[in-house]
Amino acid sequence: MYENRRLGLLFVLPFLLGVLLFKLFPFVMSFALSFTQYDLMEPPVFVGLDNYREMLADDPLFRKSLGVTLLFTFLAVPLRVGFALFIAHVLNFKLRGINFFRSAFYLPSILGGSIAVAVLWRFIFARNGLVNIALMKLGFEPVLWLADEHYSIWTIVLLFTWQFGSSMVIFLAALQNVPATLYEAAECDGASKWQQFFRITVPLITPVIFFNVIMQMVHAFQEFNGPYMITEGGPLHSTYVLALYIYDQSFRFFNLGYGAALSWVLFALVAGLSALSFWSSRYWVFYAGEKDNK
């Protein structure tokens, strides 16, 4: 029965239609739109490469936004993945209460994407918010997290880092697959716990690190709720990430062609960085023995 081709095709049909209608068609359409000028009122006008030219030549806001997006990604992704790996490593020592900690660390991951948490975050980092009260109690100067362009990015970076739980559980599963015999051998040879971590654990789970970095990068480039709700892109556009700029151009100013062009730049960025990671993975990702090591 498994060889029944028609039946398999029938079951997969919803997906085939869905991917064509809701993924591929919009994908191609957005590419086409990026060469037009379109405001929903008049029909789209073909303008060639004008949108891209304008972006590169005279749109300082695009350059600012691109810089903010890259800064955010390069701060937030290593912090989230690093934290996730560190905590997963500590949890992997057979400690009692691991389930409690695992849930506690995972909880922010599922709540973090909500508007409620963004509202709460905005409040925690307000001028008189929890963070500043705590800083003052400890004898530090309060920081204008939401009003000072040098610090504002940290509010959204910290929100992103705070949600390290999903990466953590993936690391935890990977760590539990590292054969215990390797550690025992290292122990005999007198390797310290830190040496074991960097010489055995990290090399063996590089595929998982690689996977997490890529997926989190894709997420980070699209971060929207945090900057939209907490800092509203400000102050002085210091948190005006590309996702926000795309949203504004597309759905607030109705420059649909320009919005589409911006989103294609974001896509090129994600695809380019992913490709770069794949290429570089030859040098640092280590696949153990057999190809299929589930």
Place this chain on the structure above:
Amino acid sequence: MSPAPSYAERAATLWRYTALLAVAVLMLYPLAWLVGATFKSNAEIFTSVGIWPSRLDFGAYAKGWKTSTEFTFATYFLNSFAIVVPRIIVTVISCVLVAYAFARFEFWGKKTLFAVMVGTMMLPLIILRLPQYLMFREFGWLDTYAPLIVPSAFATDTFFVFMLVQFLRGIPRDMEEAAQIDGCNALQMLWHIIVPLLKPAIIAVVVFQFIWTMNDFMGPLIYLSTVENYPVSLALKMSIGATEEVEWANVIAISVVSLIPSVAVFFMAQRYFIEGAASSGIKG
């Protein structure tokens, strides 16, 4: 086998617990403090780092629930559920079917289609928003819940398909082969064997879809324009945007309430879906 723990080992264990506890406190303190803050007066909120309020006043909850609009949060919660429930149902049905096809059948173009599926998981959604908006506008679906539900009926949440496929691949086919010999057809097999085996993974799908749809903000923001149709996420945004002089306790109180369904679902089903998240990787 193992000897009694040495002094060094006990010290290491102590250090690990300290580190874990410190991080847990650091991560959960803001949440706990915010729950405490909902009972406090504005003056107390802005001066105290403690969790326990000096009084227990549910006024903020009552005021937050009422909102400054003509609707209460009861309306917004019902709206959210009107999106979440149908979406979960169509997601489970379509994703199980498609995962069944990928994991257990051979068909023309399977490899390519599977690659497309994995590829779309990495496709930034934001690039699709604008054309999808134009499409749904043509369909006359704007300001309805259709754009938020219908695509899910076509297994477009490919993360779930992938998760289910991975799960199915780990299940031996013995039972299915036995059932086949007994004369089960493909649909009977799906219903009587695959679905029961997939139960933990299906629970994971339900929980993730519940929480993500409750959290979803950009979708409703783009497609819905009438306040009457707003789900909780949009209503929350409105409550903070309405005035500059924000009644913080009210806003926080209602934010805390809005998280209750997700937190409840999380704790009810966590053992299923944390496993699910770990086995297939991704998202969050």
